[in-house]
Amino acid sequence: xxxxxxxxxxxxxxxxxxxxxxxxxxxxxxxxxxxxxxxxxxxxxxxxxxxxxxxxxxxxxxxxxxxxxxxxxxxxxxxxxxxxxxxxxxxxxxxxxxxxxxxxxxxxxxxxxxxxxxxxxxxxxxxxxxxxxxxxxxxxxxxxxxxxxxxxxxxxxxxxxxxxxxxxxxxxxxxxxxxxxxxxxxxxxxxxxxxxxxxxxxxxxxxxxxxxxxxxxxxxxxxxxxxxxxxxxxxxxxxxxxxx
Amino acid sequence: xxxxxxxxxxxxxxxxxxxxxxxxxxxxxxxxxxxxxxxxxxxxxxxxxxxxxxxxxxxxxxxxxxxxxxxxxxxxxxxxxxxxxxxxxxxxxxxxxxxxxxxxxxxxxxxxxxxxxxxxxxxxxxxxxxxxxxxxxxxxxxxxxxxxxxxxxxxxxxxxxxxxxxxxxxxxxxxxxxxxxxxxxxxxxxxxxxxxxxxxxxxxxxxxxxxxxxxxxxxxxxxxxxxxxxxxxxxxxxxxxxxxxxxxxxx
Numbered sequence: 069x070x071x072x073x074x075x076x077x078x079x080x081x082x083x084x085x086x087x088x089x090x091x092x093x094x095x096x097x098x099x100x101x102x103x104x105x106x107x108x109x110x111x112x113x114x115x116x117x118x119x120x121x122x123x124x125x126x127x128x129x130x131x132x133x134x135x136x137x138x139x140x141x142x143x144x145x146x147x148x149x150x151x152x153x154x155x156x157x158x159x160x161x162x163x164x165x166x167x168x169x170x171x172x173x174x175x176x177x178x179x180x181x182x183x184x185x186x187x188x189x190x191x192x193x194x195x196x197x198x199x200x201x202x203x204x205x206x207x208x209x210x211x212x213x214x215x216x217x218x219x220x221x222x223x224x225x226x227x228x229x230x231x232x233x234x235x236x237x238x239x240x241x242x243x244x245x246x247x248x249x250x251x252x253x254x255x256x257x258x259x260x261x262x263x264x265x266x267x268x269x270x271x272x273x274x275x276x277x278x279x280x281x282x283x284x285x286x287x288x289x290x291x292x293x294x295x296x297x298x299x300x301x302x303x304x305x306x307x308x309x310x311x312x
Numbered sequence: 313x314x315x316x317x318x319x320x321x322x323x324x325x326x327x328x329x330x331x332x333x334x335x336x337x338x339x340x341x342x343x344x345x346x347x348x349x350x351x352x353x354x355x356x357x358x359x360x361x362x363x364x365x366x367x368x369x370x371x372x373x374x375x376x377x378x379x380x381x382x383x384x385x386x387x388x389x390x391x392x393x394x395x396x397x398x399x400x401x402x403x404x405x406x407x408x409x410x411x412x413x414x415x416x417x418x419x420x421x422x423x424x425x426x427x428x429x430x431x432x433x434x435x436x437x438x439x440x441x442x443x444x445x446x447x448x449x450x451x452x453x454x455x456x457x458x459x460x461x462x463x464x465x466x467x468x469x470x471x472x473x474x475x476x477x478x479x480x481x482x483x484x485x486x487x488x489x490x491x492x493x494x495x496x497x498x499x500x501x502x503x504x505x506x507x508x509x510x511x512x513x514x515x516x517x518x519x520x521x522x523x524x525x526x527x528x529x530x531x532x533x534x535x536x537x538x539x540x541x542x543x544x545x546x547x548x549x550x551x552x553x554x555x556x557x558x559x560x561x562x563x
Contacts, residue, residue, distance in 0.1 A: 086330045094337060102344060110348040117385065119350070120358045132360040133385045176366030176381040178388045179481060180559075206500055224394050224553050226450060229500030233455040233472050237472055238544055239468045241457045249499040263504045265446045267390050267557040269381055271368075311559070 128168050135171045135310030140164060143303040146188060150298040154210060154221070154284040157185065163304045164282035171278045171310040173270040181211050181223070183283050183306040184263035190230050190252050191298040195239075199292030202242045202252070205230040206288045207299050211266055213281040222281070223266040230297060252297070261303070280310050335436055369436075376416060376429030380437075387439070392555040393430030398422040400549040402526035412482065414523040414552065415449075431554025433519040438560050443485070444508040445558025447520045449551075451477045452500040456547025458529065461539035468539070474498060474547035477525035483507045485518050500552075511560055520556060524549060 120132040128136050142160030149155070157163035163185065173179055193201030207230070211223035229235075232249040236242050245254070251260060270276050283306055290296045319339070320332040363384040374377035377391035398418060400406070406413050415432035431449070455472035462469075463536060478495035481503055491507035505520075529542045 082530055086328050086333055091328075091333070098341065098344075105344075105348065109346055110353075111346070114349045115353060115358065116350055118355050119353050120363075120385075123354055130360065132358060132363050133383070168361075174365060176368045176383070178381060224392065224450070226448070226502035227552060228502060229452065232475065232498045233545075234452050234498075234500040235454060235455065236545065237391065238457065238470070241472065241544065244470065244472055249497040251499075262502070263555070264502055265448055265504055265506075266555065267388055269379060269388065269390060271379065276540055311386065311388065311428065312363070312366065 072182055088303070100168045123184060130169060133312060135267070135312070136169065137309045138165045138167060138168065138306045141303070141305035146300050146302040148191075148298050149285050150188045150287055150296045152286055152289045152296055154208075154212070154286045157283055157285050157301060157304060158234070159301065160304070162282070163278055165306055165308050166280045167278060167308075171308075173268075173278070173310065174312065175270055175273050175275070177270050178311040179213075179268040179270075179278060179309070180265075180309040180311055181220075181268065182263070182265040183211070183280060184210070184261050184304065185209060185283065185285070185301055186259055186261040186303040187228075187251075187299050188259050188302045189300040192230075192252055193290055193295035193297045196295075197292035199294040200237070200239055200242065201290055201294040201297055202231055203235075203237045203291045203294070204288030205234055205236075205252070205297060207297075208286050209262065209264060210284050210286075211281060212284050213268070213278050215276045215278060217277075217279075221284075222268050223275065226262070226264040228260065228262055230299075240266075278310075281306070316440065325502070350454055358528065372435045375425075375429070376433040376435055378434045386441075387436070387562075388557065389436045389445075389560070389561045390480070390555070391432070391434050391555040392553075392557075393419065393432065394553050395423065395552050398551040400524075400551075401546055402528055407524070407526060410474070410523050410525055412484075412523050415520040415522060415551070418551065431520075433517065433554050434556050434558060435517045438511045438514060438516040439562045441511050441560060441562040442508065442511045442561050443511040443516070443518075443558055445506070445518070447481070447483050447491075447505040447507070448502060448555040448557075449481060449505070449520065450500075450502040450553035451479075452548075452550040452552060453477075453496065453498045453524070454545065454548045454550065455498040456527065456542060457544040458540055458542045459544075464518070464538075473497075473529070473540075473542075474525075474527050477527055477547065478518065479522060479524045481505055481522045483518065484521055485509060486516060502553075507558075518558060520550075520554065520555065520562050 110266040114263035145160045206227050208225040208227050213222040230252040366381045366383045369380040370517045380389045456474040458473045478559050482492040
């Protein structure tokens with residue numbers, strides 16, 4: 069509010085008896101001004117954390133410092149993936165969060181994302197002559213969302229390899245089963261729970277609305293006539309928090 | 313605000329003098345005019361619409377790519393790099409044994425400070441509270457592939473000569489190690505390295521570093537090896553992408 073500047077009912081004639089009109093006028097000013105208290109009316113740091121409506125335990129509540137926190141997870145089913153274009157992780161109900169209330173990011177606000185997916189097994193694609201399936205041995209996860217209704221990637225992609233010598237183009241080297249990091253010819257490593265995180269900042273000057281966020285997956289496009297490698301995914305969890 | 317007591321009490325049946333009334337109302341209004349404090353505000357009452365909007369700062373965007381958004385109770389800071397892959401070999405000038413190397417130094421060396429940085433360092437103005445965040449680094453630590461001739465009669469085999477070499481990643485806050493990955497053997501991996509620490513009220517620099525074990529192919533022959541040649545691929549570190557983000561939660 070603007071500060072109350074009229075603080076005297078009858079400043080011109082000190083000692084005079086106050087009329088009711090003048091007193092009422094001051095009260096009216098006070099009533100009007102105090103209906104719109106603002107930062108200039110308070111002391112520095114007068115508002116503490118406990119003044120915020122943030123003490124409820126329901127994670128879906130819309131709160132002063134974050135919109136809501138939602139998570140989706142499953143640990144029961146498994147599905148194989150060998151798609152070379154990004155596709156939804158669709159088993160177990162899907163690695164997706166459909167926000168109960170759409171998250172509206174005002175300029176400068178943040179959507180914080182964290183996820184992990186467990187790759188339980190992998191299978192080499194089929195070689196074709198000199199075209200080797202393991203020459204393209206990576207697989208990727210990526211956060212997608214629907215900012216303002218447009219489904220699109222909202223993070224970089226996060227890459228992982230099947231081989232310890234990822235990117236090798238020679239069959240003799242690819243088949244050397246020497247490293248503990250080799251997933252497809254594993255000695256020790258069997259399951260890989262890959263975790264990744266991202267913060268999506270609204271860097272525009274307008275609101276951005278999300279109704280869902282999800283994790284998608286793909287494998288490398290195979291070289292030549294070889295076929296793509298296959299990965300099996302099981303447990304996953306995705307968490308989203310809108311921060312302000 | 314301080315408690316306010318009336319000083320010129322108006323008695324029943326008495327007459328109100330303007331001086332008395334003015335003094336009383338002025339004292340009360342002076343509290344409203346800037347002295348309201350925690351005691352006047354009901355707890356658990358402020359909704360999001362009462363808080364100030366975030367203030368965005370790109371003060372360090374040209375230095376290390378930091379994009380900052382300062383909010384009412386916290387701030388978020390992010391730097392990311394999705395440029396061309398950067399490859400580091402055993403003879404790189406930055407490599408001097410198994411010691412920490414700043415990721416941003418590798419980026420600057422490869423691409424220059426104006427286009428190469430991002431994801432390796434965040435600089436921002438911290439407030440007292442807690443800092444938590446993650447370094448998310450996408451890289452490929454490649455074993456290196458060589459033909460080795462050994463034995464008598466000599467036989468030639470292919471060998472992943474860097475298979476036992478490790479890489480380790482760490483996050484440093486003002487040059488203090490706050491999080492590290494432990495040793496990781498060759499593979500491509502997106503490492504999600506979280507960190508969490510108390511924060512001071514001052515400018516803070518958070519940066520990502522790594523240390524790495526290169527095998528010098530010129531000295532890799534070893535006992536009984538008559539020939540060692542890297543004919544296919546050198547041992548290398550390839551940086552593919554980097555994101556560094558953090559949250560500063562105020563006290």
